Amino acid sequence: MDATTLTAFTDLLSDDLTIPVGTDIDTPANLGQFLARARAVDDDRELLAVAAAVLRLRNVADYSVAATCAAIERVGLPARKHVRSAAAILAELGAAPAVAYRAARLGQAIADEHLVSAIRGLRDGAVSAEHGDAVASGLGHVAGRVELTEADRARVVHSLMVQTSPARVKEKARAWAIKLAPEVPADGEVPVAERDDLNEMTLNRTDDGRVAVTIDFDIVAAEELSAALDPLTRPVPEPDGSQDRRSAKRRRADAMAQVIRTYLSHSERPESGGVLPHVTLSVPAAVVINGQVLDSGAGLGARQTISIPMSEDETAEDETAVPWLGFGGPISARTAELIMCEASVALALLDDNGVPLNVGREKRLFTPGIRKALVLRDRGCAFPGCGAPPSWCDGHHVEHWEHGGETSLDNGVLLCRRHHTLIHHGGWEVFIGHDRQPWFIPPADPDHPKHRREPIRSNARRTLTLSASAA
Incomplete structure (x- = not known):
């Protein structure tokens, strides 16, 4: 089947799986019309058969895409198209990046003789692309940690193939890596926990725009990460003196974000496109x-x-x-x-x-002199009850800079990122009083919206009473 025949076949298949506009579905003539008028109970068995057949068709199509990726790489097409890989070509053709890269990985797996059973299952439609990719990745995980014999590889692949889901495949692969690892490494061999060549990190965009990060570090890098995070993960009392309401996971995430911000704030780091990345x-x-x-x-x-x-059209x-x-x-x-x-x-x-x-200009922030004055006045995060060190703090413009606020001591306050975010997102307000000190106003109490919102002194000036004379 050449490209022309395949295109014609795809057109026919598309016509059979969909309902043409204006078609009467009461007289089913194709699969799309049958699905539109399927009846409860009477058509249950046929619906299950259709689902199984369509899934098999999808799996076979995924195998064909992977095989196409392998052929694209083999003939050197990416270089002639001035892209990095077959995955980039698929992405330009409309494939989601995750799908494109998975197809490229499966294309590489097709040539691996140890994955014959997985590839055969994918080719026959019995194995999904996700499952096949998990098997290939799982075998790589085990082989990267343990020296495998041919018999071991066959056992591992067979064990991974019979798992019920890609997640179970990954769990089984980790179990095999632990089981086959020698209890005592040979002389000169570096233990798995200390091998930095196995370090991996992934950043995956979620459907709501957030990013899920997974890290697999050697023990030394993990120790350094723990040392960097430890002082930043300690609970910080709430303004009323109660315990920190953040979970341990939330505190750890906040700490990691602070480490990243601190790194980006220093000038001794690699450049990106000729400028410091921020x-x-x-x-x-x-x-x-x-x-x-x-x-x-x-x-x-x-x-x-x-x-x-x-024009009028352009101003819409x-x-x-x-x-x-x-x-x-x-x-x-x-x-x-x-x-x-x-x-x-x-x-x-x-x-x-x-x-x-x-395109504007690189924004001019608080000068070193003003920053020093803020440190002397606020002594760290000024938010009541915090007091995080000055090096962890942002310089916040009380009257926002983009709204005309000056970059000055009387329009600035030091805030750690957690409490800086509270000012912008959490309903808290900050102002500079007649005493030229920052004061904070908590959000309105939803249960008592008419209650007066008493100003609270900055952390460096906190007392046991809210009385103004106590300052």
Whole structure:
């Protein structure tokens, strides 16, 4: 079957699996119409048969995609298309990146003689691409940790093949790696726990835009990570003196984020594209932050607002115009405001068509002199009950910089990232009082919305009473 025949076959299959517009489904003529009018109980057996057949068809198609990837790599097509790999070609053709890379891995597995049974099952439609990929990855996991004989490889592959899900395959692979590892390493052999060549880290974007991270470290790197996180994971009392409400997992995640921010704040680190890597924020021209429209002059220190004449069609607002991070994608206006408050930001303002209006400048933050004055005044995170060290803190503009706030001691306060986020997202407010000290106002009590929200002193000036004379 050549490409032309395959295309024609795909067209026929598509016609049979779908319902043409305006077709009467009461007289089923194809599978799509049958599925649209399937009856409870009467058609149960046939529906199960259809489900099994369609899944098998999908598995066979996945095998064909993997085999195509193997052929693409073998003939050197990626180089002629100026891309890195067959996976990149699939992605350009519309495949999701995860699907494209999985197909490329399966394409490599096709040539592995130890995975014959898995590939045969995939080719026959009995094994899914996800299951086959998990088997190939599981065998690689075991082989990377243990010297396997041919008999061991066969046992491992057979054991992985009979697992019920990809997750169970991964669990079984880890069990095999532990079982086959020698209790006492041979002379000169590095124990598995100390091998840094096995270190792995994955970052997977979830459906809601978050990122799930998994890390597999050798014991030394893990010890260094633990040492870096330990002082940052300790509970911090709430402003009222109660225990830290964050779970251990949340404290560990906050600590990891702080380690990353501290690293990005130092100048002795690799460059990315000739500049120190930090946060790149793209803001559409009509994004509203705190009730104000952030236009091409906002946040850039511009004396004039740049305006570009547009036709009536071009001035139609994009309902999905939101700020974007370079790696993370779309974010809310509140989070954009948080980033712009402290992080070293390369700010690009875009019009409704995504065309840059002004790429701005590297934002000038609190000068070293003002920062020192903030440290002397606040002594660390000023949020009541915190007191995190100054090196962990952001410089927060009380009146936001993009709204005209000055970069000065009387418009600044030191906040750790957790409490900086509370100010932007959690309903807390901060202001500089007549005493030129920061004061904090808690969120309104939903059970007593009319109760007065008493200001609270900064952490460095806390007392056992809220009385103003106690300062």
